[in-house]
Amino acid sequence: MRKRHTKRFQITGELGQGSFGAVYAVTRRSDKQHLAMKVESVNVKKSMLAHEAEVLLSLSVVKSAHFVILYDKGSVENRFLFLVQTL
Numbered sequence: 001m002r003k004r005h006t007k008r009f010q011i012t013g014e015l016g017q018g019s020f021g022a023v024y025a026v027t028r029r030s031d032k033q034h035l036a037m038k039v040e041s042v043n044v045k046k047s048m049l050a051h052e053a054e055v056l057l058s059l060s061v062v063k064s065a066h067f068v069i070l071y072d073k074g075s076v077e078n079r080f081l082f083l084v085q086t087l
């Protein structure tokens with residue numbers, strides 16, 4: 001993912017590595033907001049990222065400053081799944 005970006009986000013750095021993928025600092029091009037992008041290979045047997053996206057989507061009905069917000073999700077070149085959330 002180094003130097004790569006989706007159309008909507010510019011990757012600016014790496015925040016960490018988890019057990020199922022990497023997390024990058026990104027800037028949303030539309031409004032320059034700084035966010036976190038979690039990335040997972042499409043080849044994993046059981047997608048933890050898809051599960052995390054479902055959980056964040058469910059939580060989004062509860063308007064609370066304590067919950068991470070899911071801003072976007074998608075895939076890159078059919079190689080990675082990504083979700084974008086609060087930094």
Ligand SMILES: Nc1ncnc2c1ncn2[C@@H]1O[C@H](COP(=O)(O)OP(=O)(O)OP(=O)(O)O)[C@@H](O)[C@H]1O
Nearest residue numbers: 015016017018019020021022023036038085086087
């Ligand atoms: N929203 C975020 N904002 C900033 N940094 C984050 C964010 N999410 C994750 N990170 C960083 O990326 C690292 C990896 O996160 P990730 O959620 O992939 O795994 P984890 O929380 O360490 O645990 P596990 O791999 O067991 O799920 C974290 O330890 C943290 O340093």
